[in-house]
Amino acid sequence: MPKTFTPKVVTANHLLKGDVIYQTATGWSRRLDEAEVLTDEADADLRLIEASQQVDVVVGAYLADIALENGIPAPTHFREDFRATGPSNYAHGKQVELG
Amino acid sequence: MYSYSQFDTDFLATRNAQFRAQVERRIAGNLTEDEFKPLRLMNGLYLQLHAYMLRVAIPYGTLNSRQMRKLAEIGDRWDKGYGHFTTRQNIQFNWPELKDVPDMLDALAEVGMHAIQTSGNTIRNVTADHFAGAAADEIADPRPVAELLRQWSTDHPEFQFMPRKFKIAVTGSPNDRAVTKAHDIGLRMLQRDGQNGYEVIVGGGLGRTPMIGKVINDFLPEADLLPYLEAIVSVWNQIGRRDNKYKARIKITVHEHGIDEIRRLVEDRFVETRKTFTGVDVQMLREIEAHFAAPDFVKKSEAPFKDAYHKDPVFRSWADTNLTAHRAEGYKIVSISLKKHGETPGDATGDQMRLMADLAETYGHDELRISHEQNVILPHVHVSDLPSLHAALQKDGLATANIGLISDIIACPGMDYCALATARSIPIAQEIATAFDDIKREHDIGALKIKISGCINACGHHHVGHIGILGLDRAGVENYQITLGGDHTEAARVGDRVGPGFSADEIVPAVERIVDTYLDLRTDADETFDITYQRTGLAPFKAALYPETKVAAE
Structure with missing residues (x-):
């Protein structure tokens, strides 16, 4: 039986800043809660190809699993949690910049 | 310099x-x-x-x-x-x-600094004893030969695309503070029959397959160093495994071929490489040595130190833990702890760096060192200046008196920063340091090295920690494996894995149980953790960590 496709977002690092970004319907955001949620596998593959072609904007685009919490994407793995919020050793990086 | x-x-x-x-x-x-x-x-x-x-x-x-x-x-x-x-x-x-x-x-x-060969499959930054040129137990200063190796290895045309990275460490002291036995090549400076030379150790390394290095040459004359090292790297560059990056380091090459076969290949190659060195390398070493002439040590009264040591318990505590014997009369080596309880091990702010620079200039003959244990060293400070130095360090959170104690933890960046990490390291170090500071027990516990890595690559040297902690991803949850009894010194030893790992919430209590067990077992306060462990072995610690296993077996 084919594996059930779980919701995903396209994420990457920004070429110039190097920080974590997420693909939205119209561009890129630094906030996971603004990411475009992909629930269809073919659509997700296509959006990943589109993202990967933006070589002068992003580095290392990939599909990351998310869970929907009240319709808002949230990480399902702790690595993606840290990517979304920044280092946990003290308040700096994304958790401060995004407020 | x-x-x-x-x-x-x-x-x-x-x-x-x-x-x-x-x-x-x-x-x-x-x-x-x-x-x-x-x-x-x-x-x-x-x-x-x-x-x-x-x-x-x-x-x-x-x-x-x-x-x-x-x-x-x-x-x-x-x-x-x-x-x-x-x-x-x-x-x-x-x-x-x-x-x-x-x-x-x-x-x-x-200021004569760069980032070349700090990555890639090249010869990386050559490391050395952080007390070089200052330690009382030193035979010779390893920095000139380390500088010679830097010049030889930087942009070396044959060694830019090797099977994997390659790390060299040098010590000039019999008490190894440079972890030479966990390097691709470790060099121990020796003197034999009045001649300078090196014990050459090869094939050490940590990572997913930890190995203690083996002696390939027990006395290499000084003049043969570069051609001999070139022979070692050259042999490995040819026969090292390029098919599998996890088997590419020279430790695997030595393991698979055996040290005797590697020695034979290196000796054969050495015959060729030796011809290409005309002695200019030794001449360069002599020139480099002149750069590392000892500073003009002064003689002055030690009374200010004795007075402060007698009157100020905070200064005394710092002096007892953060100073090391110096080879010059009236001098001490100062270790500035970058391990303030609850802070990130190894981090220094711009202000802290400037303060340490100022203090080095004022009190330390303008020299600083970075230790592999992620602290900053002022190698040459006269004892009469120590009270003023300590007072200045206190103002910027740099006077923590914990060198060599349980809160002086090595921790790699882990998943807070590193793309390779499988779990966090820094918060575990922060929690351990804070927990033992809260109960003010670390001076009673004494010398104890905790080393934490956030993945199997072992940048945090966990294999050679008295207590080693390895962070892994177990089914999407951070999980921490413990090893005990590792040793990073001349008696290098890979620690023993105790058993199943612990969750992030369980790891600090687990370390506390290990320490409690040690305190119960030690014969007296002078018996350090590593000595107790050598005496008792793993069993009592395992019983303390996994009491349910003991119950099940009964």
Whole structure:
């Protein structure tokens, strides 16, 4: 039986800043809660190809699993949690910049 | 200290100009990431979890106040106002933006520093005893030979595309503070029958397959060093496994072929390499040695030290833990702890770096060192200056009296920064340090090395910690494996794995149980953790960590 496709977002690092970004319907955001949620596998593959072609904007685009919490994407793995919020050793990086 | 020649300066300017053009082409979209990545790695630029990271070489951990101030300036101007000192005696900037990196490299070049060969499959920054040139137990200063190795290995045409990275460490003391037995090549300076030479150790390393290095030559005359090392690296460069990166390091080559066969191959190759060295290398070593002449040590009254030691218990506590015997009368080696309880091990703010630079200039003959244990060393301080130095350190959170104690933890960046990490390291170190500080027990516990890695690559040296902690991802949850009884010294030993791992919530209580067990077992307060462990073995610690197993067996 084919594996059930779980919701995903396209994420990457920004070429110039190097920080974590997420693909939205119209561009890129630094906030996971603004990411475009992909629930269809073919659509997700296509959006990943589109993202990967933006070589002068992003580095290392990939599909990351998310869970929907009240319709808002949230990480399902702790690595993606840290990517979304920044280092946990003290308040700096994304958790401060995004407020 | 070594001062750059015009050749060094010109070489660096050329490399920096090349990289500036490469960055411009990447930003303009004329280089793909696949094309750019090997170029940026050659210049120490990684792309990590949250940002780019620039790893700057601090050759054999030695720098002067001008260089330290420049690191502070770079952190303030192009990063978030701090830097992270690493287990390879380097500094990492965690937040540079790509367009700024060429300017950062130019700023480094102003003070004779660079990021070349801090990444990639090359010979990396040569590390050395952080007490070099100062330690009372030293036979010879390892820094001149480390500098010779830096010059030999930098841009060495044969060694730019090797099977894997290659790390060399040198110690000039019988008490090994440079972890030489866990390096691809470890060099121990020796004197035999009035002749200078080296014990050459090969095939050590940590990572997923930890190995203690083996002696390939028990006395290599000084004049043969470069041709012999070139023979070792050359042999490995040819027969090292390029089919599997996990089997590519020389430790696997030595393991698979055996030390005797490797020695035979190296001796054969040495016959050839020796012909290509005309003695100019020894002549260069003599010239380099002149750069490392000892400072003009002074003689003055030790009364201010004795007075403060007698009257000030805070100073006394710091002096008891953070000072080491110096070879010159009236001097001490000062270890400045970058392990304030609850802070990130190895981090220093720009202000802290400037303060340490000022203090080195005022009290320390303008010398600083970075230790592989992620602390900063002032190698030459007269004892009469220690009270003033301590008072200055206190003002900026740098007077923590915990060198060699349970809170003086090595921790790799882990998943808070590193793209390779499988779990976090720093918060575990913070929690352990805070927990033992809260109960004010660490001075009673005594010498105890905890080393934490956030993945199997073992940048945090967990295998050779008295208590080693390895963070892993177990089915999407952080999980921490414990090893006990590791040793990073001349008696190097890989620790024993105790059993199943612990969750992030369980790991600090587990460390507390290990420490409680040690305190119960030790014969007296002078018996350190590693001695107790050697005496008792794993069993009592295992019983304390897994009481349910004991119950099940009964």
